[in-house]
Amino acid sequence: MRVIVVGGGIGGLALGAGLRRRGFEVAVFDRDTDVTATGGYHITLDERAQSALTELVEPRIMRRLLASGSALRLRERDAFWDRRGRLLGHGPDLSGSSSVDVDRITLRMLLAEAVGDRLHLGCRVSGVEHDDDGTPRVLFTDRAPASADLVVGADGAHSVVARHLAGGQTNSPAGIIGFSGRTLLHDLSPHEQRRLRPRSGLAVGPRGAALYVGFLDPVGNAALDAPELRMSVTTGPTYIWGAMFPESATTDSLRDLRDVELQTALLGQFHKRGWAEHTLEVITQADPRSVAGFRFNAASTRAADLAPWPAGRITALGDAVHATPPTAGMGAGAAIRDAAGLLNHLTASAAGDTTLIDAINQFETDMRQRGSEVLTLAMKTVRWILATDTTFGAAATAVCTPILAAAARLRR
Ligand SMILES: Cc1cc2nc3c(=O)[nH]c(=O)nc-3n(C[C@H](O)[C@H](O)[C@H](O)COP(=O)(O)OP(=O)(O)OC[C@H]3O[C@@H](n4cnc5c(N)ncnc54)[C@H](O)[C@@H]3O)c2cc1C
Incomplete structure (x- = not known):
């Protein structure tokens, strides 16, 4: 069976690797010219995503991935802050967690x-279509079309393939504009190093501003202690932060800015909303070239709305079907699990246990459920952040945070 995968991001490459490993004829096409020249920071791989990867890639690749990943069990519990930097509470104990954070570039490489x-x-890829005999065909902007027994769209949130299947967009803006950057722990003042500590944190202020500060240390917190296998882009304790604001003409226009100009504009947005200066040090001290903006897109949280097409010889996976904001850190893991699910159904079909269409049907049914679950989690945080931008939400945030901060102080 010949399979064409459109898109060599996380899900498409994971599927391509698995198909190759199981002896399928596969070709993966991506518009990028260099897999390392890609955006993105850290990707969280939970136990289910890691177990899917174990099926998709050779053990030697998995070992290098773990040797380049930062283990959540080795960092302190997550912290919740207010805009003045007061501690409000903690996340769950991570000591039993098997999740790993890895640089998106490293994972893609x-x-x-x-x-x-x-x-x-x-x-x-410019489009997909069927030949007269029903064989799927992929069209390119600057090369001859290619036919296959099965075409899989793994071409992300703005998927050409899923748009063809669904007859329109499969997701819409979630209402939040995000900005990311990376800051070395050692570039922060001793006060901020002591406050932030080796842990991730989230601060949500009134009027829809939020600052996520993720801690990544693939060297000190290596998931597998094998320095000779390490190939992480991050080489020391680093904060990967994400600033979030409700989408508006003003916040959307910030996406056109770059480097120091963008950094300064972001600080201005937080100042306007009354954030304490020291809580913004993580942005001030970031490498300006690492600061970039993006819009959160989200598909429906209802399983029945996802992949709204009958099973056929063109399908799609990952963000193409269930575009997921990064607020639950589960979009990439879900795309990897989609890839493993599809691989297993295709293997059963190749062995004659089921027809190709039944295999695709089963895969899409599972994917709808998986997509709905991760979207529901990711949208919880999006809705919470957006709720603070209402009159009631702003008042509730202003009243509740000092109480929570006092309670946290008493607990300490
Ligand atoms: C640049 C970038 C940075 C990201 N950063 C983060 C991050 O820091 N943290 C996080 O949790 N998530 C991040 N994500 C999202 C996360 O990677 C995805 O949610 C997850 O990987 C889903 O995987 P996917 O394979 O469905 O889509 P993606 O990983 O988005 O891959 C889609 C691929 O399709 C290719 N493509 C799109 N259209 C075409 C076309 N017409 N022809 C050929 N190729 C095409 C793209 O070049 C891309 O490589 C990022 C995504 C991107 C694209």
């Missing part, structure tokens, strides 16, 4: 290595 020469870069 390792998956690309697993796909090997079946990955074709610099190939932009």
